[in-house]
Amino acid sequence: MRKVRVALGEESYDILIGYGLEKELQSFVQGAGFSKQAMLVTDSNVGPLYGEKVRAILEAGGLHVTVVTIPAGESSKCLSVAEKLYTRAIELGLDRKSPIFALGGGVVGDLAGFIAATYMRGVPFVQLPTSLLAQVDSSVGGKVAVNHALGKNLIGAFYQPKGVFMDLSMMESLPKREIATGLGEIIKYGIIYDADFFAYLEQHADAVLALEREAAVHMIARSCEIKAAVVSKDEKESGLRRILNFGHTMAHAIEKETGYIRYNHGEAVAIGMIGAADISARLGMVSADDVARVEALVARMQLPTKAEGCTVDAMYRDIFHDKKTINGKVNWVLMQGIGKVTCRNDVPEDIVREAMAARIGK
Ligand SMILES: NC(=O)c1ccc[n+]([C@@H]2O[C@H](COP(=O)([O-])OP(=O)(O)OC[C@H]3O[C@@H](n4cnc5c(N)ncnc54)[C@H](O)[C@@H]3O)[C@@H](O)[C@H]2O)c1
């Protein structure tokens, strides 16, 4: 079992990473001081596989748990599904100390976290991530949100979980495409923070794709360490935390333009990272070799390098809804090499449009 601490003063919490964490989860619940009545949010894929098992663990810890299942997929990350969850929470009589558990991928985590942040102005929240992407990224750091028709994650909050428990054995049922999706965000950590980690992924691609135990534990723990280090220094994204958004400016435009359906989030991030690397090269900040390494690793991890179904005009318009856009200026996270990024808000429109055009296609 590996433990990573997210150091945030009184809001600090641990991320537990292992194969089977029943005892740890049960004893955490026993000592947490929660009210008895609890809600476990899951989705229509994960619930039938693991909902009952997790409910039993939590009940052995003294809770009375109601499992609430939402339809799987990004379209559930919206205000109308949130509304249904508020209704369930009220009907169940959840009080201010009633915990909400998120069992699932990033959609369940972001949505259940948003409910926990807002129901009665905030109730305890625990992340039980089951997808690779959720384990390495969305369950850590407290960004919770729902989408709006005009843009991704536009309605949300910073709201930290009380704990994160990831049982890697649950990934046995994860479809192959979702492994690649998680790898999109994992590659990001190498680019923004750790050149050695990037090289590790290049050198161990087969083991990583197969989620072999040693490789899986290493890449998940290293990703969580990097995210925890960044979030601990800048919880509310006033500066440093922006680096975790590398690739996301274009990614969110791609997701919106393709109706949040055609590309998974991690796939869009993969394409967006190549786009950001390309902009960096066009500005003379990195070599063509570095861009080629990014593109090659993305392709090696079975991720797309281009997006279909988008236009440059639409993508260009969308980036002004990016949360890093301030006073009409887009703050781009750009590469200075593998392992180092910086923010720039002076990227000329023609360079952005050229880089976008290069990412559109098959
Ligand atoms: N809050 C953050 O910091 C943050 C970070 C990254 C991504 N996100 C958000 O996370 C979402 C994407 O998360 P995701 O990729 O996990 O998508 P997801 O939640 O839709 O899960 C992907 C698919 O895998 C299924 N699944 C999950 N675990 C499974 C398992 N163990 N076995 C079988 N099937 C399983 C789900 O039912 C779903 O069909 C996006 O909305 C993205 O914006 C948030």
Ligand SMILES: O=C(O)C(=O)C[C@@H](O)[C@H](O)[C@H](O)COP(=O)(O)O
């Ligand atoms: O935790 C962060 O900070 C991130 O930016 C992580 C991203 O991978 C994630 O997709 C996040 O939800 C994007 O945030 P947003 O503020 O651009 O919506």
Ligand SMILES: [Zn+2]
């Ligand atoms: Zn992301």
